[in-house]
Amino acid sequence: MGEGVEWALHCCVDLALGGAGRAVPAARLAAYHDLPPVYFNKQLQALARAGIVVSVPGPRGGFRLARPPEQITFMDVVVAIEGPDPAFRCAEIRRRGPGAGDPAADPGPCLIDEAMRGAELAWRSALAARTVADIAGAVRERAPDVPERIRGWLAASRT
C-alpha cells in the first residue's frame, strides 16, 4: 500500500476538523504535513474522482469534503487511492497443467481463493466500520487545541 493512503486519510481528517466546509487550496493542505505538493495533488484528484472531496475551481478554489465525515469510511479512502482490486488475485492455477485434470472432478470454486477472499472481507469490513468522523471526534477529545490550530492554518490561505 502506498504512502498516499496515509496522506489522504490525514487530509480528510484535517478538512473535517478545520475545513469549515470551505475549499482549501491543495498546496495549503500539502504544506500542513510538509507533503510534496505535486504528488499530493494526485491523491486529491483521486479523492475527487471517488466523490470524497469536491474540487472547487478558481483563484479562491481548492478542495472541501464532498459529504459529512460520518459518511466517509476508511474503506472509501483506501479504495479511492489504491483502487478496488483485492490484494489477492486468484489466477486459477489449479486449472493448469496435469493438476487441472477433469474439470468435473473438482467443479466448485477454489477453496484457497475463498479463504483469501474471506480474510480480505474481514479487512474491508473493519475499514468500512471506521469513519473520518470517528478520528476527528477522538482528536477533539484528547487534544482540544488541535482543531483550532488546523482551522487557523487552513483559513490563513483565504485572507
Added chain:
Amino acid sequence: MGEGVEWALHCCVDLALGGAGRAVPAARLAAYHDLPPVYFNKQLQALARAGIVVSVPGPRGGFRLARPPEQITFMDVVVAIEGPDPAFRCAEIRRRGPGAGDPAADPGPCLIDEAMRGAELAWRSALAARTVADIAGAVRERAPDVPERIRGWLAASRT
C-alpha cells in the same frame, strides 16, 4: 500481493494431499500446475526458510512439508512469501510541517495508524484461522478422486 502466494498455498495443499511425507522434486511440484520452475523454486526456498517445508538434498531429494498441515496456517504461508511487514506503514506525517505543532498537544499514538492496524489484524486473524489441513480436508470431501491423482503425479518422479 504477488502470484507466489497462490502458488505456495496450492503447493502446500498438494503436498498435504499427495506428498505422503516424502520429498518431491521442485520441478515436479511446479509442473503439476504448469508453473515456471525457476521462479517457483524461489517460493519453495522462501517456504523452507520459514520452516514450512523441508528441503531434502540429493538426487532423490526435493521438498516435503516440515510439519503436519494442521499446523500450517494461511498466515504462515503469506508471511513466508510476502514478508512480515504490514500493508499499511505509518510514516507519522502528522509530526511533520506546521501540523506537527507542539508534540504535547497530541501525544498519543496516531489514531489513523491504529485504525489501519486494527483492520490488518482482522485480516491476519482470518488467515491464521485457516490451515492447509482445512483445505486438504475439504478437497477430500468434495472431490475424492483428486488426492489420488495428486499422489500419483507426485510419486511418479520417484520411480
